[in-house]
Amino acid sequence: MGRKPCCSKEGLKKGSWTKEEDLLLTEYINEHGEGTGWRSLPKKAGLLRCGKSCRLRWVNYLKPGLNRGTFTPEEDDLIVRLYTLLGSRWSLIAGRIPGRTDNDIKNYWNTNLFKKLKAQGNEPRRHKSQVKQRRRKKEKKNVSSQINQTNNDRKKTERKKKEKIDENCKVEDKDQVAKKIEEKLHTQNTAQEVSTNNHYFTSSSSNQDGTSSATSTSEVNCSSQNMEAQNQDEIYEKLQAIDELLLNDNCLFPPEKCIEFNNNENHMLLEEVYEEYFQLVSDENSCHFRVDGNLEF
DNA sequence: AAGTACATCAACCGCACGCAT
């Protein structure tokens, strides 16, 4: 059974937005807020657009606080590092770069950054398409009756996970946690060095036999590809959990802090903060970042 | 000035997820 379209396409405008439309949308959202239902918004705001189109226009273009300037080298570096770690999870990457939208970063990556890295011989590993991965996962799920976890079970697990994290958060005063992390970052004289070594995630790592090989953070030396995929899924889930924590009201690192860190000469190494954060809020230490920037499980 | 190639990025589309029933 196919899904119904998000809205009737008949009589709706497509293509570029006019100033008048922008104004109508902005005025409506300023008056009624953002979360009042995109589907019904166009009609209420007097726009001949589909709700999805309105959302996209607002999120990517009209929303206050967006940074539409050119990308800085620091941002470039961060994007590459996050891409290497997370793949094309643009929204997740955008969430860690204040003022930038997923669409912005995606476009910038496809038109600039990727080509630039390729030209430098630092071409990052292409991640499998998330959509295709999800589809494959789903197909597999349909075939295998063993993997039959119900939605409710999943919800339960998620809830449990969240509760666990919340619980751990309460154990230590958040200010102290933040202070601790900042202190550690401050005292990490090697931070810049590590950053340089990890530049564009192509740092050289020495093998036991004395040879060296180019590795990326996500390219962990796992015995099998399945292991790697599984570990990456775990990391992704954890990062999502952290992101939820970071972005909610009890944020350990509020957006202004992120900007501060990003602008800092010794700008924070996200992985290290994540690692530290994991250690503080979770008893699961199944993986962490080594000093050389690679992941260890 | 005109034509063409290439680059950029706003916007669209299809799909999956979460939630409610």
Next chain:
DNA sequence: GATGCGTGCGGTTGATGTACT
């Protein structure tokens, strides 16, 4: 558990701008 709905995400397209011949 099945279904429907709203929303958000990632991949892709195509209009527009710019550089080059």
